[in-house]
Amino acid sequence: MSFELTILGLILVPLAAGIAAFIVTRFAAILAVATALLQSLFAFRLAGYVLSNGPLRYKIGGWGAPLGIDLYVDGLSALMVIMTALVGLAVATYSTSYFAIPEHGREHRSNVDIFWPLFLILWSALNALFLSADIFNLYVTLELLTLSAIALIGLAGTVKSLQAALRYLLIAMSASLFYLLGVALLYSVYGTVDWELLGAQMQFDLPDRCAIVLICVGLLLKTALFPLHFWLPAAHANAPAPASALLSGLVLKASFYVLLRMWFDVFPYADLRAVGNLLGILGAAAIVWGSVQAIRQQHLKLLVAYSTVAQIGYLFLVFSLASEPSASWNAWNGAAYFSVSHAFAKAAAFMAAGSLVFATGSAKIDDLAGIAQQQPVTVFAFALAGVGLMGLPPSGAFLSKWLLLNASLSSGKWFFTAVILLGSLLAAIYVFRVVAKSFEAGERQPTRHVPALMQWTPLVLALLSIGLGIVATRPLELLKIGAPVAIEKTP
């Protein structure tokens, strides 16, 4: 199998499977799991190509820019594709059981039928986004991603989920238009949308600055950085559990990935120190605000959703920390690795939460009292995912925080050191709240039987998020390939 087939397969196979799943609804689940397995294979092959050949570029149909579409893959995008593949595989496995439950399926048969195509198209959009080589394609894939995400939010069909979906639609679509306006401005000045060419040419006068502002604002909205996070908790908490896992684990990472690309590849030579500090401070505020709100929630899925608001904050620290050359390598790696380990931990947490909500028939944390006796595997999975969220050693988040802390110390930004540590402490509190509740002694009604796949899939994913810390050298090796020139490569 050649490189061309791999990279095209990553985008086209889920797309084709999505369309097929739409037509042949009976075999949709089998089709999706088979696609997921194939995708994991493709993803690791792609990483193999990148490891042996360095960053690669592929012109679709041999056309080339500006009219044709280029695909580009380096260490960062390969890692993101792997992340998508593994989380996607877990979500697919979990969903086969989740949607087989009458409560989630039979009453809204059409919802189940539509889940699989949406899921597969979302996957295709994610891969296409991570493999795009120009900023306009990023827009198109971002839109495709957003549209399928909106539909996934509304899938539950409840009033709340419809409202959340509509709110998300309005926000995300406006955000995309901000981004598109920025792209239009850049194109008008430089006549290209290829990020390498743009990065080499940018001048940073008035139109460029406007473009940077528009692009950043659009992506901040999509990534739900505090104080623009208002749409996130409702959207992520009201979606069906597998959809929440996809949204919190992967969809947010896509817009963050775009911003990361923009910042270090398209505007690497701009003096964005002050803006970076602003983003860093907002990130710090997000960590504190999201965690405090998470601690206060009464509903399990809202707690997990607010935890996402907090964890997104860590990602944005990179824009402040990387402005010091000595800290940039650690900061960039830390943020990239954090987004991967968070994807695993958060998807696991949402899926475990979904199983717990199903088992108790209630979304409230208080109703979890004593559930550990009856659902030990799921509670254990949630606790392990919690370890991944807190960043306890040896989880992947621990290593990411290690890198970020290192960066914050070598850049002399002590404020962020304190915030990162405080964030871990607050995370410990909200995770412990749930775990302590589920271990509470006392009589409780027997819970519903949770299918084995819904118990074990979150556990495996949570274990993976911990394993990411143990085998960190390989992924970090991969990240080195094609890392932006703007950051100093000192390990």
Added chain:
Amino acid sequence: MTTVTLYALCGVILFGIGFYGVIICRHLLRKVMALNLMGTGVFLILIALARRTPGDRPDPVPHAMVLTGIVVAVSATALALALLRRLHRETEIGDLPHDAK
């Protein structure tokens, strides 16, 4: 002021009006329309920018972008309308409540 700048300015104003509408309008249908207005603003700018090359032949790339953008806008609008109808069927109102959680 050249024609291109005029068109572009118009586009920016449309974009602004649209964004204002998305924020201020209460009814969801109006919001969706305002969203389309924002899109139209961006498309107008792109079309105007196609004239940036000297000579008579316009740059085809912004045109291709506008076409793609229109496709996206149409699908987004369709999805929004479908969700809106579903919501209206369930609640009989067309607004979003403040506390959505």
Added chain:
Amino acid sequence: MSTFLVLISVFLPLLLVTIWMAPCCRAWIGRLSVWAPLPAIFLAILGDDISVELPWLLLGSRWGLDTTGRVFLGFTATLWLAAGIYARSYLKRDPARDRFELFYLLTMAGNLGVIVALDMVSFLVFFTLMSFASYGLITHNRKPESMRAGRIYLILAVCGEICLFWAAILVVQQTGTLYFDGLAAKLAVSPKRHVITGLILVGFGIKLGTMPLHFWLPLAHPAAPTPASAVLSGAIIKTGLLGIIRFLPFGAVAIHGWGVAWIIAGIASAIMAVLIGLTQHNPKTVLAYSSISQMGLINIGIGTALMAPDHWTMIAAALLLYAAHHAVAKAALFLGVGVAQAEIRLPGQRMLVNVGLVVAALSLAGLPLTSGFAAKIALKDVVNTALEPWASVLKSLLPITGLMTTLLVGRFLYLVWPSRQHAHNRLTPAMAIPWGVLTAGVFAMFIGMCFRGIVVPAWVSLAPKQLWAGAWPIITAGSIVLLFWAKPSLRKLPRRLHIPEGDLVVPLEWIFDSCHRIGSTLDVTGISDSIKKRRQNIVDYVTANAARVLDRIELGLENEVTAGGLIGMLAVLMYALMTL
């Protein structure tokens, strides 16, 4: 061979944990887990000094064995083995034995891993594993007081983790290396060495039970099942010392301020813990306080080493000796609690148990011909190297600590002295043999040390003068103990002076409760109801208002108009920041 042993020592318990996950395998895992420390024992005895590079693990790991590691591994693995055999019998009828085995294996993996880890990241990973897994040992019986002990332990453990994590990051950032090898020299020239030393001392001081960070220990160690108490007080507590030895730049630079502070903390621990311990009536709590006081002596050694870098080699040897001695003796005493409370039929057996308990107890106080005697002599050499006035202060203090230790173990013996009344179960060989071996260990270690000529040349230590110096505090205190034992009126005195277990934790919990109002009922004795109510009202008022403010802000942010305004402001702000 050694490489294999290093890896298998750590991975074997972890492998067993993995198999444990399958419910069908738990029965034979339990039987197998007893022998899990064996590779580590072989490694400590037979292994060469090596380091194994594991570049794929974490940020690139290095595990291995050096002199320090060998001593720690030796006593740690022995203790785990002894406790494992003991636990099979002790917990035979415990319905939750499977759970105990899980945490037992996890804690053991962490403990052995900490010792073989030669890089900071794996050290911290194993340290964390050990700390959190021992929560499961402490709260094993799920009684409210155990849960409370576990909760307090967990809070302190998390605080310690944060200090250590911070310190490790600082160390890496200052020295640029992840490995302990050659760390001291690099750290010695770092301008941040004082901050790092402080964080390290606090972080590991919690594990060592150094006053005033000790208060979790008298609650947690007795709460665990007896074999777990033995490893907690014998082996796990020592990882604090190991961490300090690994991280701090000993022998390379003097850090005088922290040295003085740590000596003072050590003196306070050594003396205060005895005074509080004397008023306890649970024998395991008495032993926990004795651990604090003994660790106080180790802390004095650490403080001295910080003051006198030139003597580091000698001090390190003395600290290792002391740690090994205390590990064995303390574990023997903890296991002895279970042995003494078992039903013993034959008078000969009872005689043996009594003698064993007395020997292990007095060894702690430095009984001649036991390992404690050698440890005390070594410690005397250590304090001589401290700067004045500390050298003379400590020199006069050491015999007093011996005397006080004797009093404390006297109290322990009084509480635990075998009688028919509180026999829980029969004394089985699986309980008696590990206990007997460890008790014999205090002699064996002394003889071994004499032959190997470590620290104490054989004949010097047996000189009459030395013997007398070691014996007089024991004889004096012993007579006091016997006096108390004999007179019923005096016997009641400790009970009347009783200080609640965990001493400092009581006011701390009170402050904590008043600040945060955890739980709905507050049991604050000595405060009238009206004051209590008013305080609750203020707390209510503040929390309710804070909650309202938080809600209002969050709701405000959800408003689209606010959001639009924020987007606009953010855009303008970003543009302005770019232009300025």
